[in-house]
Amino acid sequence: MINDTIAAITTAMGAASVGIIRISGSEASEIADKVFRSKKGRSLKEKKTYTITYGHVVDEEGKVVDEALALVMWGPHSFTGENVVELQCHGGMVILRKVLELVIRAGARLAEPGEFSKRAFLNGRLDLSQAEAIMDMINAMTEEGAQAAVSNLQGGLSNIIKEYRKQILEIMAYLEADIDFPEEDFTRLTPGELGLRISQIADGIHDLLQTFRSGRILREGLKTVLIGKPNVGKSSLLNALLKVKRAIVTDIPGTTRDVIEEYYNLGGIPLVLMDTAGIRETEDIVEKIGMEKTREAVEEADLILYVLDIVHGITEDDEAFIRRYPNDKIIILANKIDLLKEEFSEEKIRERVAPYRVHFVSAKEEIGLKELEEEIKGVFFENGFNLSDKILLNNVRHKEALERAKRALESAHRGVEDNLPSDFISIDLRSSWEHLGEITGETLEEDIIDQIFSQFCLGK
Numbered sequence: 001m002i003n004d005t006i007a008a009i010t011t012a013m014g015a016a017s018v019g020i021i022r023i024s025g026s027e028a029s030e031i032a033d034k035v036f037r038s039k040k041g042r043s044l045k046e047k048k049t050y051t052i053t054y055g056h057v058v059d060e061e062g063k064v065v066d067e068a069l070a071l072v073m074w075g076p077h078s079f080t081g082e083n084v085v086e087l088q089c090h091g092g093m094v095i096l097r098k099v100l101e102l103v104i105r106a107g108a109r110l111a112e113p114g115e116f117s118k119r120a121f122l123n124g125r126l127d128l129s130q131a132e133a134i135m136d137m138i139n140a141m142t143e144e145g146a147q148a149a150v151s152n153l154q155g156g157l158s159n160i161i162k163e164y165r166k167q168i169l170e171i172m173a174y175l176e177a178d179i180d181f182p183e184e185d186f187t188r189l190t191p192g193e194l195g196l197r198i199s200q201i202a203d204g205i206h207d208l209l210q211t212f213r214s215g216r217i218l219r220e221g222l223k224t225v226l227i228g229k230p231n232v233g234k235s236s237l238l239n240a241l242l243k244v245k246r247a248i249v250t251d252i253p254g255t256t257r258d259v260i261e262e263y264y265n266l267g268g269i270p271l272v273l274m275d276t277a278g279i280r281e282t283e284d285i286v287e288k289i290g291m292e293k294t295r296e297a298v299e300e301a302d303l304i305l306y307v308l309d310i311v312h313g314i315t316e317d318d319e320a321f322i323r324r325y326p327n328d329k330i331i332i333l334a335n336k337i338d339l340l341k342e343e344f345s346e347e348k349i350r351e352r353v354a355p356y357r358v359h360f361v362s363a364k365e366e367i368g369l370k371e372l373e374e375e376i377k378g379v380f381f382e383n384g385f386n387l388s389d390k391i392l393l394n395n396v397r398h399k400e401a402l403e404r405a406k407r408a409l410e411s412a413h414r415g416v417e418d419n420l421p422s423d424f425i426s427i428d429l430r431s432s433w434e435h436l437g438e439i440t441g442e443t444l445e446e447d448i449i450d451q452i453f454s455q456f457c458l459g460k
């Protein structure tokens with residue numbers, strides 16, 4: 001039972017022109033009336049829903065704390081589904097904290113992180129994956145990421161899940177009839193039809209799972225690490241890609257000691273670019289630590305940009321390193337092509353590292369960088385991939401539930417093939433149906449739901 005009224009600052013921390021205190025619950029208007037005086041002294045309760053009223057926030061002694069606007073949204077037609085009053089105040093943190101304190105003293109309880117969204121969920125205004133999409137939207141790193149989140153907020157993923165659950169229930173209904181009335185004569189699905197229906201859903205889930213890699217990258221960024229021997233131009237490439245002089249560049253090998261991490265928007269793909277200490281044998285303690293960090297960065301990377309310089313060409317060490325990784329995880333950058341001599345052959349390097357991709361670039365003259373960007377995009381998104389009009393799976397929780405649902409369907413499918421009794425198949429189908437329900441929150445335990453909302457930000 002939800003019976004208390006909660007409140008929190010819902011706008012960004014720090015100085016802003018306007019900040020909002022949100023109050024939600026059955027007592028929202030009574031509580032707001034204690035701290036807010038409209039110009040005409042009328043109660044907010046008399047206001048029509050979705051109207052805004054000018055007035056002042058006052059303390060218990062009637063002293064004016066702020067000049068403010070009160071927006072009222074009466075349940076069930078509000079974000080949470082409850083009565084909501086928003087006090088739109090001046091945005092300073094001191095003022096907002098003071099107003100919040102007054103609201104709490106007037107009878108509201110401080111909201112927990114994600115509690116407004118949780119109430120919206122519990123009141124059936126949103127399902128769990130839609131609520132999660134709100135957080136994805138807030139945390140999106142690029143416009144494309146925000147777009148993908150908006151389509152999930154509008155029910156993109158939920159609708160697909162609901163459709164699969166409905167189809168699974170339909171199949172189960174056929175099987176249940178068979179279990180309950182085995183003697184009776186009614187249209188049964190042939191094993192062929194049954195198997196086909198099950199595998200169609202499993203295939204759909206499979207396709208959805210394929211979008212996880214792109215979705216995750218859109219959400220968390222593509223971890224891309226520049227590595228290679230000292231002095232080949234890793235830091236220069238970082239600077240050239242970012243178009244700012246971020247890392248120190250010198251002609252002394254061993255210039256970079258630490259991992260430098262910068263965010264970069266590559267045509268909608270958020271790239272987390274890391275520059276590292278050049279790899280070499282060293283006795284220098286600082287450099288040794290740097291090398292250790294390089295190794296860690298490489299382990300975590302989605303994409304390795306292995307830098308060589310054309311002057312020194314490719315060595316056996318370079319080759320040994322490169323061949324440790326699959327060729328979709330690594331792009332070789334042959335840098336300093338501005339120093340290229342006439343007789344040099346690109347083919348030689350290409351042949352030597354085939355089937356790995358090689359790009360000939362110059363950080364100094366900014367040659368080949370556009371092509372490199374296109375290549376990176378190509379590695380992670382198929383051609384013609386439109387980020388905005390596809391449902392992208394971007395959440396590990398959703399992915400794992402889908403994997404479980406798919407496994408259960410596969411097991412049901414095997415059951416059909418092995419002519420198992422209907423109730424065996426039905427058990428697998430039910431399990432798949434339940435796993436899908438975890439995504440929308442319909443079949444999740446309360447404590448797991450609580451835990452998910454507690455990861456949301458304060459005031460959301």
Ligand SMILES: Nc1nc2c(c(=O)[nH]1)N(C=O)[C@@H](CNc1ccc(C(=O)N[C@@H](CCC(=O)O)C(=O)O)cc1)CN2
Binds near residue numbers: 050077
């Ligand atoms: N001031 C303010 N701005 C905000 C929010 C908010 O809570 N307050 N939002 C919150 O995060 C987002 C908007 N989301 C919202 C979603 C539903 C409803 C709502 O009241 N829906 C009702 C009424 C719709 C109508 O009048 O047609 C409904 O669906 O029944 C309000 C905001 C972004 N902007």
Ligand SMILES: Nc1nc2c(ncn2[C@@H]2O[C@H](COP(=O)(O)OP(=O)(O)OP(=O)(O)O)[C@@H](O)[C@H]2O)c(=O)[nH]1
Binds near residue numbers: 232255362
């Ligand atoms: N001609 C030419 N020189 C370059 C190019 N890229 C880098 N350099 C020079 O190569 C030297 C080393 O560049 P850095 O970017 O510091 O190399 P690094 O790989 O980061 O080196 P460490 O941090 O020591 O591992 C500097 O003198 C750069 O000016 C290029 O494309 N062409």
Ligand SMILES: [Mg+2]
Binds near residue numbers: 235
């Ligand atoms: Mg460097």
